[in-house]
Amino acid sequence: MVQVIDGDTMVVMKGEESVNVRLYGIDCPEGNQASGREAWIFASKLADGNPVEVQPIDIDRYGRTVATVHVNGRSINEELIRSGHAWVYTQYCTNDFCRDWLKLQSDSQGARSGLWAAKNPTPPWDFRHSFKLAQATPQSSKPKAPPASAASYHGNISSRIFHDSSCQHYDCKACTATFTTRQQALDAGYRPCKKCGAK
Known part of the structure; x- marks a missing residue:
């Protein structure tokens, strides 16, 4: 069973244990950001009711398993990029396949898919930074x-x-x-x- 929290975060049941998973190498719009809900819906439809394969890469500072997640042979990470629901998180995406993901992102931008339909979409890392500054003012x-x-x-x-x-x-x-x-x-x-x- 999989519970999608937002576009790039989910909880995967492994037997009786729940594992908090952060999708590797991508960053989706936040839930309170433009296109955030669409990313959540897209990821939910991919994972809903399907068994998933989690391929761990790292553990982040919040204790989440950073991983690529596959469903029916498809990478959810890649599908979010291909559909225009995520950025490649270049600060953390360092594996060789990240170059392929950047090509997918470029194709998605060219097709104006998903969040790229907006003129100047705000990357989620910039959005989070602005939000924290506003909270601290x-x-x-x-x-x-x-x-x-x-x-x-x-x-x-x-x-x-x-x-x-x-x-x-x-x-x-x-x-x-x-x-x-x-x-x-x-x-x-x-x-x-x-x-x-x-x-």
């Missing part, structure tokens, strides 16, 4: 609550608990799953934090 007055459509949530991939942006645990070390809406977090199997309520 001191407010001269009490900040206004964001509209519901702009609310974002972070999920702890270890405890399966999610937090809203006002929570002290919002940026915890293992809070790497992102959700645009509260319902999206609930649908992914996460529970709201008892302290902040994740409203």
Whole structure:
């Protein structure tokens, strides 16, 4: 069984054990970023109800297994690039096959597939950096609550608990799953934090 958290993160059941997997060498738009939901839907359709083969490459700082994941002989990593739902994460994609992935990305860009249909799509690493800067900016007055459509949530991939942006645990070390809406977090199997309520 596979539970897709976002485009490049999933939980794979290995017997009775759940393994948190980060797809190697790619970076999908965040859940609260343009095209993020589309990447999640695409990855979910590929993995839904199908047995997967996880080929571990590394363990990241959050304890997740960094891997290529195959379903029915197809690499989910590659399919996300080919369909225009992911960037090749060149900072971390160092294997020989990454050159082939860059060619896939170039073809996807040329075809304006997926996220490349936008004029200037923002890479997720830039989006995360901007988001952290915005969170760190001191407010001269009490900040206004964001509209519901702009609310974002972070999920702890270890405890399966999610937090809203006002929570002290919002940026915890293992809070790497992102959700645009509260319902999206609930649908992914996460529970709201008892302290902040994740409203």
